[in-house]
Amino acid sequence: MERQEVIRLEHVTKRFGDKLVLEDIDLSVYEGDIIGYIGPNGAGKSTTVKMMLGLVDGYEGNILIFGENLKDQDHTYKKRIGYVPENAELYDSLTAQEYLAFIAGLYGLEEDLAREKAHRLMMKFEIDHVMNARLSSFSKGMRQKVLIISSLLHNPDVLFLDEPLSGLDANSMLIVREILAQLSAQGKTIFYSSHIMDIVEKISNRIVLISNGHIAADGTFDELKEQNQKGSLQDIFNSLTGFSQHKEIAEDFVAIVQEEPA
Amino acid sequence: MNNFATLRLLDRFAPLFRRAGIDYSMLRLILGLKLTMDTRRVPTVFAQSKIKEGKNYFIRSLWIYALYGLAVIPFLFVDNYFFQLSIIFGILMFILMTSMISDFSSVLLDVRDRNMMMTKPVDQRTISTAKMLHITMYMSLLTIATTGIPLVVSLFVNGFGFFLLFLAELILLNFLILMMTALVYFAILQFFDGEKLKNIINFMQIALTLGIFIGYQLVARSFQLTSLDWTFTPAWWQLFTPPVWFGALHEAVLTGERSFFVLVLAVLAVIIPVIAMILYVKMIPVFESSLHKLSTVEQGKEKRTNRLKQAFLRFIAPDQEERNFMNFSFAMMKSEREFKLKVYPQVGFTFVIPFLFMYTNIENGSFEALREGSSYYLFYFTLLVIPTVLSMVKYSGAYKGSWIYAAMPLRDRVLIDRGLTKSVLVMFYLPVMLILAPVFIWIFSGRIWLDLLVIVATAILYAAICTLVLNGKSLPFSQPFSVAQHQEGIKAFMMMLVIGGFCLIHVLFNNWTIGLEIYLGILLVAILIVWTLGFRRIRLSK
Numbered sequence: 001m002e003r004q005e006v007i008r009l010e011h012v013t014k015r016f017g018d019k020l021v022l023e024d025i026d027l028s029v030y031e032g033d034i035i036g037y038i039g040p041n042g043a044g045k046s047t048t049v050k051m052m053l054g055l056v057d058g059y060e061g062n063i064l065i066f067g068e069n070l071k072d073q074d075h076t077y078k079k080r081i082g083y084v085p086e087n088a089e090l091y092d093s094l095t096a097q098e099y100l101a102f103i104a105g106l107y108g109l110e111e112d113l114a115r116e117k118a119h120r121l122m123m124k125f126e127i128d129h130v131m132n133a134r135l136s137s138f139s140k141g142m143r144q145k146v147l148i149i150s151s152l153l154h155n156p157d158v159l160f161l162d163e164p165l166s167g168l169d170a171n172s173m174l175i176v177r178e179i180l181a182q183l184s185a186q187g188k189t190i191f192y193s194s195h196i197m198d199i200v201e202k203i204s205n206r207i208v209l210i211s212n213g214h215i216a217a218d219g220t221f222d223e224l225k226e227q228n229q230k231g232s233l234q235d236i237f238n239s240l241t242g243f244s245q246h247k248e249i250a251e252d253f254v255a256i257v258q259e260e261p262a
Numbered sequence: 263m264n265n266f267a268t269l270r271l272l273d274r275f276a277p278l279f280r281r282a283g284i285d286y287s288m289l290r291l292i293l294g295l296k297l298t299m300d301t302r303r304v305p306t307v308f309a310q311s312k313i314k315e316g317k318n319y320f321i322r323s324l325w326i327y328a329l330y331g332l333a334v335i336p337f338l339f340v341d342n343y344f345f346q347l348s349i350i351f352g353i354l355m356f357i358l359m360t361s362m363i364s365d366f367s368s369v370l371l372d373v374r375d376r377n378m379m380m381t382k383p384v385d386q387r388t389i390s391t392a393k394m395l396h397i398t399m400y401m402s403l404l405t406i407a408t409t410g411i412p413l414v415v416s417l418f419v420n421g422f423g424f425f426l427l428f429l430a431e432l433i434l435l436n437f438l439i440l441m442m443t444a445l446v447y448f449a450i451l452q453f454f455d456g457e458k459l460k461n462i463i464n465f466m467q468i469a470l471t472l473g474i475f476i477g478y479q480l481v482a483r484s485f486q487l488t489s490l491d492w493t494f495t496p497a498w499w500q501l502f503t504p505p506v507w508f509g510a511l512h513e514a515v516l517t518g519e520r521s522f523f524v525l526v527l528a529v530l531a532v533i534i535p536v537i538a539m540i541l542y543v544k545m546i547p548v549f550e551s552s553l554h555k556l557s558t559v560e561q562g563k564e565k566r567t568n569r570l571k572q573a574f575l576r577f578i579a580p581d582q583e584e585r586n587f588m589n590f591s592f593a594m595m596k597s598e599r600e601f602k603l604k605v606y607p608q609v610g611f612t613f614v615i616p617f618l619f620m621y622t623n624i625e626n627g628s629f630e631a632l633r634e635g636s637s638y639y640l641f642y643f644t645l646l647v648i649p650t651v652l653s654m655v656k657y658s659g660a661y662k663g664s665w666i667y668a669a670m671p672l673r674d675r676v677l678i679d680r681g682l683t684k685s686v687l688v689m690f691y692l693p694v695m696l697i698l699a700p701v702f703i704w705i706f707s708g709r710i711w712l713d714l715l716v717i718v719a720t721a722i723l724y725a726a727i728c729t730l731v732l733n734g735k736s737l738p739f740s741q742p743f744s745v746a747q748h749q750e751g752i753k754a755f756m757m758m759l760v761i762g763g764f765c766l767i768h769v770l771f772n773n774w775t776i777g778l779e780i781y782l783g784i785l786l787v788a789i790l791i792v793w794t795l796g797f798r799r800i801r802l803s804k
Binding site for chain 1: 292295298302373374376377379380381382383384385386551
């Protein structure tokens with residue numbers, strides 16, 4: 001079966017003021033891809049995602065989503081996208097139920113249907129008992145679960161996830177990972193950014209490493225291993241981002257900690 | 263969540279929105295959410311698991327604005343449109359602008375909206391329209407509350423034409439204020455980052471609060487002084503004062519005044535709000551995208567350590583741990599915006615109070631008589647800053663950070679309280695005292711130096727007592743602001759009465775030849791006892 005191209009970036013360049021954030025990025029993403037989108041802080045990961053969501057504009061080049069250029073599209077393409085941002089701010093004063101109903105409404109879902117679906121999803125995550133409690137009282141993991149539900153309520157074709165597992169306990173992590181695998185098997189595309197290499201390594205079927213505004217690596221984990229002659233994604237990451245002094249830095253750090261006051 | 267009266271009213275205009283290309287059902291959804299959140303605006307103290315469907319606190323506070331609005335009524339009886347409406351709109355603009363800045367800055371500058379809604383299939387125009395309608399709703403309520411009674415009065419006193427015009431002008435004024443605020447914020451954001459904008463807003467809030475305090479004093483007094491006989495003299499600066507435009511519009515429409523200058527002003531009253539409105543709508547996308555600056559953090563400047571200040575702190579707080587708490591309190595009191603908003607205006611007011619009283623004295627006698635008299639006791643008013651500040655120090659917007667008290671190996675609880683009290687004295691009392699003392703000595707001559715010394719000693723003693731009474735066992739910056747309830751105000755007020763007691767004792771000792779010297783001695787001993795044993799008691803009773 002021919003896999004359809006879902007996202008294409010053509011020569012995308014983005015500047016903030018004089019600062020070059022992304023330079024001439026080319027990238028094609030197909031349905032069923034789980035892309036582990038990694039890179040050091042400030043490498044331009046979230047900028048890329050924000051551009052695809054229409055949060056950031058003023059870039060050079062073209063971004064095509066579902067085969068259509070963003071510049072010629074209105075907002076309706078977002079109906080097929082789900083998004084879990086990093087450090088997401090929620091409308092704290094709402095209850096989980098109200099929040100989810102609102103988000104579902106923004107995606108154009110019918111109210112009763114959305115409510116019922118949200119409730120069932122919350123039951124699966126075992127947070128249905130706090131459905132009518134305010135989000136401000138939620139723990140980090142509970143908020144994360146609400147966010148994940150809110151990104152999936154409308155059954156999107158593309159998912160952008162930024163550290164989606166943060167705050168979840170080990171069992172919930174397992175569930176979410178399995179959910180992602182199954183969604184991808186159904187042909188959904190997942191764009192997964194994270195700093196935790198072990199998870200990225202296991203979860204993704206394709207890894208894109210971005211560094212200094214360029215794509216430094218793109219391929220399956222096995223391909224990257226072969227190209228770089230390294231055993232783990234962490235090692236590949238370090239070698240591609242040109243970082244090898246973690247031992248020295250740690251030694252210096254510990255030495256400073258242990259200094260006796262003069 | 264979707265059954266607000268305002269929404270049902272809005273439903274009637276749904277076709278209008280649709281024709282303008284706005285997704286009405288989305289608009290309704292977003293507004294419904296906003297209104298729901300407004301009913302919960304009062305921050306919940308502790309994470310509640312069950313929601314009590316709160317009343318909208320904003321609507322509950324509207325009656326205060328109705329009171330403000332009464333200030334306008336006397337001017338309705340003046341027989342000069344120009345003067346009358348310039349003043350009225352001056353007052354109204356001030357009231358509305360103040361509340362716009364203090365209550366709606368957060369709405370206007372909400373960054374969450376962008377991240378939350380822009381990623382969903384909703385178009386920008388619908389989101390912006392929802393935001394504008396949300397603010398407009400409240401501005402209208404506020405305007406109705408403030409001007410409702412004056413409007414009705416004007417209908418009877420000034421006639422129907424006046425009433426209609428007044429109403430129309432109020433709508434224009436609302437446009438103008440909303441747009442002006444947004445445009446000013448926009449301009450600030452172009453040049454500065456979000457922190458700076460928040461600081462500027464905070465500063466404006468403080469200035470406006472102080473302005474209200476002092477303004478009311480002055481207005482009350484100016485009534486006695488000036489006879490209300492004003493004639494209009496054109497001046498170029500009137501081109502820049504919106505209240506005068508509205509005065510001119512009234513003049514032009516109701517008296518048929520057709521002089522060129524008045525017509526220009528009248529036209530401005532109509533055109534500028536409309537232009538501002540168009541400009542705002544055009545600029546919304548740019549404005550929204552510049553909001554991202556609000557969440558960016560710019561590197562702070564490194565602060566140079568002032569050696570003189572260090573030496574001074576070392577002198578008044580030799581214990582290093584105590585000094586540490588002083589520095590901590592300084593930093594908190596300087597940076598906590600809500601604290602500043604609650605405290606700084608009152609501190610500013612303290613500078614003015616003594617002179618307001620002297621002014622009243624001079625009206626009854628001469629300046630010479632004042633200088634010879636005993637009005638220097640007014641210096642006791644400087645002590646007012648102490649309970650004002652100390653009743654607020656236990657609150658903080660970031661009260662959750664107070665876990666550090668529990669986690670740190672604290673040697674002695676007393677150090678916290680003493681450090682705090684000293685920092686309040688240094689940060690708030692010292693400047694007030696240092697600025698007012700020379701002024702007092704200039705007015706009353708050097709004969710009062712011993713009296714001033716006594717008052718400063720009293721301040722030091724009094725500050726310790728205030729900490730003990732007002733703070734008790736609570737740790738500084740450890741409770742959320744919403745707990746700051748009326749009882750706190752009552753306690754602080756009681757402590758203010760204590761100042762009167764001190765003043766009375768001072769007067770009594772002053773009747774003696776060396777009474778003041780003795781009293782000063784007694785005060786010093788009392789300071790010693792209270793600052794050591796008194797503070798001890800907090801710990802013991804814990």
